Amino acid sequence: MQAVKTTLTRLLGIRVPVVCGAMAGGTNVRLAVEVTQGGGFGFVGAAFIPPEKLREDLSFVRDSFPDLGQKPLPIGIGFIGWLLDTKEEAAKQLIDVVVESNVQALWLAFGNDLYRWIEYARTTSAGTSSTRRPLIFVQVTSVEEALLAANEWKADVIVAQGNESGGHGGASTPSTFTLVSEILAALPGDNAPPVLAAGGMANGTQVASYLTLGAAGAVLGTRFLLTPESPYSDVQKKTLLAAKSGSTTRTLALDYARGTYGWPKGIDGRGIRNKIVDDIDSGIPHEIVREKLTKGTQDGDADYMVTWSGTGVGLMHEIKPAKDVMAELHTDIVRQLQRSQTLLQD
Template identity: 30%
Template sequence: MTVRPHTRICDLFGVRHPIVQTGMGFVSDARLTAATANAGGLGILASATLSFAELADAIRRTKERTDAPFGVNLRADAPDIGERVDLLIRERVRVASFALAPKPDLIARLKDGGLVVVPSVGARRHAEKVAAWGADAVVVQGAEGGGHTGPVPTTLLLPQVVDAVDIPVIAAGGFFDGRGLVAALAYGADGIAMGTRFLLTSDSPVSDAVKRRYLDATVTDTVVTAALDGVPQRVLRSDFVDRLGRGGRARRLARAAGSVLAFRRLTGARLTDLAREGRAMRRSHGLTVEQALLAANTPMLLKASMVDGRPEAGVMATGQVAGLIDDLPSCAELIDRIMAEAAAVLDRLATREER
């Protein structure tokens, strides 16, 4: 008997499969998000680097490509977060996801508007906090994951969180196939979230040259560095990243100041909004002035690689799982393959148990 996993998040999100494509800046555009949704997973549109008008257009273009539910990744500390929430409510977006936890009043406002709220966390105590605040589910990313990440591996972090909260838990960090999905379910998770694996699909907007850099990587070709914005991030190792780590404080601050201006041009944000946002980051996340200023580095350096196709001049956020990926399927092919692999693993385990 073939068993295909159907979990709580399938019903919560209104999707066919317990697979989530994360909201990656400059990667998770309308095409990738819609392709994931049409394949039966939950696609999440990245919005942190989009102006309000660009976000509205991206939602419109996603809805033109799919009738399936999808999500939008928001920054809880964005100056115009209220307007963005109103937009998601008006457009009947299914899921609001967050990299940094939203406060209880924001969670309540989104839920009152009909959205499912899904923060990402990297520690048990953070999962307990957002669950108490009313989050509907939580993405738990272990140290293997790309971008901002913590020190605890997925296999140790995931069971801690599953045992601590009653809401659905989605495992992230190190997943790319059906075996991983079954492993996550065995730990008690309700599904998996993947970033690097979806970046490396034919539906991803990333250039072929950048995808080739990812495909050529091994599991040891990533590095966790705080040189970008003062907070640990996992990226592909490169000469450029090594130089960032060697740069002095004055050079880092000068580069960050330039990035602030570039980020302002990219998003249309006002300097007063950026200043207010920096103060909010310092208060809510305990960042120093230097770290708050350096935070402008990440989007601009990601843009150099992901949008401009210049990996030698930017950074490439990645999970260690890049070293296990060697092809570029469509989202439909990928999700179908994962579900078939998961079913085969479950069938094999059931057969062993019968013996």
């Protein structure tokens, strides 16, 4: 199968311009390793795990790539800025572990002051024996954020996350197609960092369409939840399989039920619409819905469970190993790029 060359694949040394998004609660090192071994690049969305647990996880990654030598660990770790802000010392320790372990990429999103963490990753004295610092991926939900990340923060990669995305994102962010187009128009030229499209994708045909738009690659999240490797529960996976594109909604209700109130202004989340959203919208106190959520999660009741999902879910019909998902995406991307050439005639 032909490799697909973009600025992203060159930067990361991969064959397929597909990234598994950093999904807190939806990813783990097993999934990230499988995505990378399948030709793409896998991220782990890390919330506040103890630094020792992160170190242990990263040693699993090192064992999975026995021939690496001095090369960086070919996966990425993602953190959520506002959560890092709440526990500064613990956050620094986690970033130190990432740098010391020579992880290839660090993904940052949803912070009121993300730059402090970028700067910390670039200047911490941890990891002086590493061959280099992690590449910085910054997830953005507007053109303004993209300009800041590229021009001021010198991010290595911009992840343009559109409205269709699963999990958290901008409440008034335009569609992925519009956002990527706007960011590419605002960041022209060879010196601009690679821009990745994120949100609403289920297959390689869609990825290829973003490549022809000018994106250097695509981030898929929800698709990788439907793998045996993802830590999403069986009930959450079943819920996703049964969902249509119209089954999701953007809301803060799921966060209110969970008690996660710290998201920066303008951020909400896209998930499967269920009774939690109805209850919160109808004014039932958050604490009461929280009790139903705790019980629902224990009992496997999809109506009182949080299942983040992008709109691409309507095109997802099976659970299969991440490596097989990567192989299918690769085949579809190549086929679609070849097909698009037939549109040209002399």
